[in-house]
Amino acid sequence: MSELRFDDVTVRFGRGGRALTAVDGVDLTVPSGQVVGLVGESGSGKSTLARAAVGLAEPAGGQILLDGVPLRHRPGARRPLQMVFQDPYSSLDPRMTVGDSIAEAMPRGARRRDEVVRLLELVGLDADRVSAYPGALSGGQRQRVAIxxxxxxxPDVLIADEITSALDVSIQGTVLNLVRTLQRELRLSMLFISHNLAVVRYVSDIVAVMYLGRIVEVGPARDVLGNPQHPYTKELLAAAPRRGSTALPPPDAVADAEPADPHHPPAGCRFHPRCPVGPLIRTDREHCLTLDPTTEADHRLHRAACHHAAGVLRAVGSNPPVLMELKEDSL
Incomplete structure (x- = not known):
């Protein structure tokens, strides 16, 4: 088991006036042997942060550390971080058999044939799938092969990026149960990325909420989901499925206002143009337009990036909706 830590990590794309800061000064720790659920709507920077961790995006600032040592991605070297991607149809080479795809990732010297069979059985696939090609598999089976x-x-750390969003609802729960079982049995640290708070609650020990490239709230899953401090987290909870409901809401169902242009994020609190208790509603909160709440986040509960974290709960309501329990037959 290993600890993964993002220390003031920034990732930028492009140059000049159209440059995009997709990840902006993120501090986040994945403790050894625990699952951190990273949640936020599309475009918040979740996947970019994951890609930076595995070497697919180059940080413009900060460090990514594994057990306190900066990560170095060297060609041919063992990769202590492995990633499962969102789309099972594009994450596997269609010209390689299942067995060859799995064996390619193994360290040198491993008894590959026996290990491939063992891993297939570990993820709930028959050994005869070793000679099959991805095109002959269902989406759920492909995602099992990717896992x-x-x-x-x-790996020491596994990163799962929206691994159920491209799957049929009927098999999402099965894949989530598999991931949770593997994480516990193999004692892996895991960064689990999703837009769905119900899914994150099911698998995570810690929840981090991301908005426009920044972490706006983080803490133990039970605390963050039971007592949210940031209005964005509150809105995400309101969009999550309730107990007894089988309908999944749109992933970006947060407030009526459109998200800000990530090329030109708002000054002050980045959420203020959409905040239900912010300066557009409360005229006495004009400081939200100019003062960055992340500078004092470490002194607030859940490191909430909100000037009025305590007041927000009273204004919005202190009883968050109960999230549905995820089971194989309820997804």
Whole structure:
């Protein structure tokens, strides 16, 4: 088990007036042996942060550390971080068999044939799938192969990026149960990314909420989801499915206002143009337009990036909706 830490990490794309800061000064720790659920709507920077961790995006600032040592991605070297991608149809080479895809990720010297069979069984697939091509598999089976391939690399940390969003609802719960079981049995640290708070609650020990490239709230899952301090977290909770409801809401169902242009994020609090208790509603909160709440976040409960974290709960309501329990037959 290993600790993964993002220390003031920034990732930028492009140059000049159209440059985009997709991740902006993120501090986040994935403790050893625990699951951190990273949640936020599309475009918040979640996947970019994950890609930076595995070396697919170059940080413009800050450090990514594994057990306190800066990560170095060297060609041919063992990769202590492995990633399972969102789309099972594009994450596997269609010209390679399942067995070859899994074996390719294994360290040198491993007894590959036996290990491939063991990994297939570990993810709930028959050994005869070793000679099958991805085109002959269903989406759920492909995602199981992708998980087996990631585990084959013997990682210290597993990163799962929206791994159920492209799957049929009927099999999402099965894949989530598999991931949770593997994480516990293999004692992996995990960064689990999703737009769905119900899913994150099911698998995570810690929840981090991301908005426009920044972490706006983070803490133990039970605390953050039971006592949210940031209005954005509150809105995400309001959009999550309730107990007894089988309908999943749109992933971006947060307030009526459109998200800000990420090329030109708002000054002050980045959420203020959409905040239900912010300066557009409360005229006495004009400081939200100019003062950055992240500078004092460490002194607030859940490191909430909100000037009025305590007041927000009273204004919005202190009883968050109860999230549905995720089971194989309820997704």
């Amino acid at each position: 087996a391939r990631a585990v084959a690399g013997q």
